[in-house]
Amino acid sequence: MSFLLYFLYICAMEKFQVHILGCGSALPTRHHLPASQVVSLRGKLFMMDCGEGAQLQCRRSHLKFANLNHIFLSHLHGDHCFGLIGLISTFGLQNRTSDLHIYGPVGLQEALQPQLDFFCTGIPYRVVMHEVSTKHSEVIFEDRSVSVTTIPLKHRVPCCGYLFREVQSLPHIRRDMIDFLKIPHYAINSIKEGAGWTTEDGKFFPHERLVTPAKRARSYAYLSDTTYLPQNAELVKGVDLLFHESTFLDRDKSFAKQTFHSTTKQAAEFAKMADVGRLMLGHYSSRYDDDNLFLEEAKEIFPNTILANEGLVVEV
Amino acid sequence: MSFLLYFLYICAMEKFQVHILGCGSALPTRHHLPASQVVSLRGKLFMMDCGEGAQLQCRRSHLKFANLNHIFLSHLHGDHCFGLIGLISTFGLQNRTSDLHIYGPVGLQEALQPQLDFFCTGIPYRVVMHEVSTKHSEVIFEDRSVSVTTIPLKHRVPCCGYLFREVQSLPHIRRDMIDFLKIPHYAINSIKEGAGWTTEDGKFFPHERLVTPAKRARSYAYLSDTTYLPQNAELVKGVDLLFHESTFLDRDKSFAKQTFHSTTKQAAEFAKMADVGRLMLGHYSSRYDDDNLFLEEAKEIFPNTILANEGLVVEV
Numbered sequence: 242m243s244f245l246l247y248f249l250y251i252c253a254m255e256k257f258q259v260h261i262l263g264c265g266s267a268l269p270t271r272h273h274l275p276a277s278q279v280v281s282l283r284g285k286l287f288m289m290d291c292g293e294g295a296q297l298q299c300r301r302s303h304l305k306f307a308n309l310n311h312i313f314l315s316h317l318h319g320d321h322c323f324g325l326i327g328l329i330s331t332f333g334l335q336n337r338t339s340d341l342h343i344y345g346p347v348g349l350q351e352a353l354q355p356q357l358d359f360f361c362t363g364i365p366y367r368v369v370m371h372e373v374s375t376k377h378s379e380v381i382f383e384d385r386s387v388s389v390t391t392i393p394l395k396h397r398v399p400c401c402g403y404l405f406r407e408v409q410s411l412p413h414i415r416r417d418m419i420d421f422l423k424i425p426h427y428a429i430n431s432i433k434e435g436a437g438w439t440t441e442d443g444k445f446f447p448h449e450r451l452v453t454p455a456k457r458a459r460s461y462a463y464l465s466d467t468t469y470l471p472q473n474a475e476l477v478k479g480v481d482l483l484f485h486e487s488t489f490l491d492r493d494k495s496f497a498k499q500t501f502h503s504t505t506k507q508a509a510e511f512a513k514m515a516d517v518g519r520l521m522l523g524h525y526s527s528r529y530d531d532d533n534l535f536l537e538e539a540k541e542i543f544p545n546t547i548l549a550n551e552g553l554v555v556e557v
Numbered sequence: 558m559s560f561l562l563y564f565l566y567i568c569a570m571e572k573f574q575v576h577i578l579g580c581g582s583a584l585p586t587r588h589h590l591p592a593s594q595v596v597s598l599r600g601k602l603f604m605m606d607c608g609e610g611a612q613l614q615c616r617r618s619h620l621k622f623a624n625l626n627h628i629f630l631s632h633l634h635g636d637h638c639f640g641l642i643g644l645i646s647t648f649g650l651q652n653r654t655s656d657l658h659i660y661g662p663v664g665l666q667e668a669l670q671p672q673l674d675f676f677c678t679g680i681p682y683r684v685v686m687h688e689v690s691t692k693h694s695e696v697i698f699e700d701r702s703v704s705v706t707t708i709p710l711k712h713r714v715p716c717c718g719y720l721f722r723e724v725q726s727l728p729h730i731r732r733d734m735i736d737f738l739k740i741p742h743y744a745i746n747s748i749k750e751g752a753g754w755t756t757e758d759g760k761f762f763p764h765e766r767l768v769t770p771a772k773r774a775r776s777y778a779y780l781s782d783t784t785y786l787p788q789n790a791e792l793v794k795g796v797d798l799l800f801h802e803s804t805f806l807d808r809d810k811s812f813a814k815q816t817f818h819s820t821t822k823q824a825a826e827f828a829k830m831a832d833v834g835r836l837m838l839g840h841y842s843s844r845y846d847d848d849n850l851f852l853e854e855a856k857e858i859f860p861n862t863i864l865a866n867e868g869l870v871v872e873v
Contacts, residue, residue: 267650269613269643293643294610297585319646319676327585327609330635334583348675355671359664360635 257282257407257459257557259482262298264523264549266488266502267320269293272532273525274551275320278484279304280405280461283386288312289403289463295324296331302552306332311382313389314345315465316375316400317352326356333364344371344381344389346399375401378476384408392476394467396501402464404477412452422446459557462517465524468498469507474515482557483517484549486524487535493528502526505535509542523549573598573723573775573873575798578614580839580865582782582804582818583636585609588848589841590867591636594800595620596721596777599702604628605719605779611640612647618868622648627698629705630661631781632691632716633668642672649680660687660697660705662715691717694792700724708792710783712817718780720793728768738762775873778833781840784814785823790831798873799833800865802840803851809844818842821851825858839865 258281265273275292279299286309288295299306314322325343332341343349349372357368373381373391382389385408392402411433419429424438432438437447462477465486477483488502497504503511505522512520520543522535529535532548539546547555574597581589591608595615602625604611615622630638641659648657659665665688673684689697689707698705701724708718727749735745740754748754753763778793781802793799804818813820819827821838828836836859838851845851848864855862863871 268647269616271616274613275643293640294613297590297610300585300587317675319643323643323646324609327591327635327639330639331584352675359633359668 254283255456257461259461259484259521259555259557260302260304261523261549261551261553261555262295262302263292263551264525265292265320266524266526267318268527269320270527273527274298275323276315276465276524277324278463279309282405282407284308285310285384285386287387287389287405290315290321290465291324291328292320293323293327296328298551299328302554306335307337310339310342311389312341312343313403313463314343314349315394315402315463316346316396316398317348318396318398318466321466322352325353326360329357329361329364329368332366333361337364337366340367340369342369342371342382344373346375346401347372348399373401375399390476392462392464392473393470394464394473395470396466396468400466402462402467402473404460404462404480406460407458409458410455412455415451415453418446418451424451461557466502468501469503469511471511471514474511477515477517479516479518481518482521482555483512483515483519484521484523485511487522487539488524488526490529490534490538493526496526505538506542509539509546512539512543512546518545520546521549521555522546570599571772573777575777575800575837575871575873576618576620577839577865577867577869577871578611578618579608579867580841581608581636582840582842583634584843585636586843589843590614591639592631592781592840593640594779595625598721598723600624601626601700601702603703603705603721606631606637606781607640607644608636609639609643612644614867615644618870622651623653626655626658627705628657628659629719629779630659630665631710631718631779632662632712632714633664634712634714634782637782638668641669642676645673645677645680645684648682649677653680653682656683656685658685658687658698660689662691662717663688664715689717691715706792708778708780708789709786710780710789711786712782712784716782718778718783718789720776720778720796722776723774725774726771728771731767731769734762734767740767777873782818784817785819785827787827787830790827793831793833795832795834797834798837798871799828799831799835800837800839801827803838803855804840804842806845806850806854809842812842821854822858825855825862828855828859828862834861835871836862837865837871838862 260279262277263274276290277295278289280287390404394400460480461482462480463484485508487505487508489497491504491506576595578593579590592606593611594605596603706720710716776796777798778796779800801824803821803824805813807820807822
């Protein structure tokens with residue numbers, strides 16, 4: 242039984258998933274909720290955007306609040322952040338003690354602090370706000386599992402996307418070789434990190450014979466909301482999964498231009514240019530009744546496209 | 558066809574309904590959303606409380622935003638008002654032009670204004686805030702259809718309930734008598750308002766013979782959140798429908814006391830004392846999995862009890 246639990250734990254720790262909590266745009270509809278996603282990576286949760294209802298969607302998705310310590314806001318339009326104060330408040334009621342870090346463009350403090358002052362005095366944890374630059378790409382968070390890099394976007398207010406890159410795991414030790422060569426325990430870490438091994442009789446075994454390679458590190462880019470910016474393709478080149486907003490269909494590209502959004506065609510062209518593994522569409526305008534219109538338009542240019550939908554869990 | 562439409566219109570204008578958008582308490586669950594209700598009366602909508610997700614629930618309930626001009630907040634805890642900024646913002650995107658009136662305890666302006674200043678500059682309509690007293694009962698709104706009266710409540714912050722009293726309609730003119738007595742058109746209104754009629758030959762017909770009585774005016778009281786306040790029973794005496802919060806079961810009455818909430822037993826005792834038509838329970842604590850426990854406890858004291866639930870529409 243304990244082996245089974247350990248196995249399940251290892252599987253969970255290997256996972257890199259994106260949970261879609263909401264993928265509508267400014268006007269909520271009966272089909273779609275405002276923007277929010279959660280990246281689940283090696284047991285930790287990272288939220289991107291926090292539209293109204295995000296905490297309820299978290300519960301529906303059985304995501305554990307306690308594992309969420311970092312929230313990344315693309316910009317300070319209501320459909321991307323009106324769920325934040327409710328989530329912060331709920332954490333307070335649950336007697337959370339660990340810091341909650343919130344990253345977002347300039348204005349974050351001005352928008353959030355008055356709400357915290359009125360509604361959240363005396364909560365038993367700290368809300369730490371980080372205002373990030375939306376002008377240039379920079380690493381804003383790193384731990385042993387992941388790095389998060391901003392991607393400058395162009396919208397009606399300061400806005401950026403976020404690129405999640407899994408940290409490359411060390412290779413796996415070949416237990417058979419360790420046993421056969423009687424390599425002592427203290428040498429294991431240096432072998433994992435690239436060293437070879439010389440036996441007592443002077444025979445050298447190179448690193449590559451002592452390990453099997455780890456899985457390739459995975460990556461996910463979240464780009465919403467933005468006008469079409471082909472120059473960003475280089476920044477997210479080759480990511481496994483790209484979320485690119487596609488608020489409008491190509492037939493409404495004048496609206497897209499006017500409101501600093503992208504069309505589905507542009508999202509697909511961007512995905513092709515950036516040579517990504519898969520493209521996920523979302524941030525659908527409420528004017529369309531049938532999401533499949535987005536899918537059809539994108540697939541003509543980039544076949545490996547999927548549609549975001551509330552409750553969807555995508556393995557990166 | 559036009560007669561059918563007219564008939565449907567008349568039916569709609571006769572309706573007095575309460576739509577439950579959310580009936581959970583502070584911690585949202587998978588079963589219940591935060592507090593919000595809409596009274597629909599003679600084609601107008603009045604919202605009580607506006608927890609996170611209220612605007613989405615409005616859409617699901619097919620309630621027309623354009624008919625909502627008045628929102629009444631019981632108090633300024635997040636689970637009763639975090640949906641407000643999203644709703645206001647959506648109204649802006651829909652190019653609403655008519656004033657939106659928001660009533661709530663002292664602090665309303667302080668809580669809402671910074672959010673309006675940051676997120677809603679340039680909306681094409683006015684948000685008019687009315688801070689009401691929670692110390693004494695007073696009429697805060699009146700029109701041709703309804704009056705709204707505050708009911709002082711006792712919670713951890715200033716808090717009040719709201720009593721909706723339909724304005725008594727004038728009696729219906731008896732067309733047969735009008736025709737028979739050849740009463741001229743100009744006299745109709747005064748007869749509706751209580752006058753009789755004297756024919757040319759001096760015969761007097763009292764008011765009661767010229768009309769049939771209108772339906773009795775209906776009433777609904779919304780009391781949430783509050784500690785048990787039996788002295789309020791007199792203020793809502795005989796209402797057709799009473800919503801009384803029942804956050805806890807009787808077995809947890811110490812928690813109720815500590816947090817300034819009521820138990821189901823107290824809600825039922827209050828309903829009995831106030832001699833109301835029906836009692837509706839809600840604001841259920843997230844600690845209970847089965848809402849029927851509330852119903853069973855209440856029915857022992859006040860049999861005509863129902864459970865609030867998301868999506869429920871109650872005819873008053």
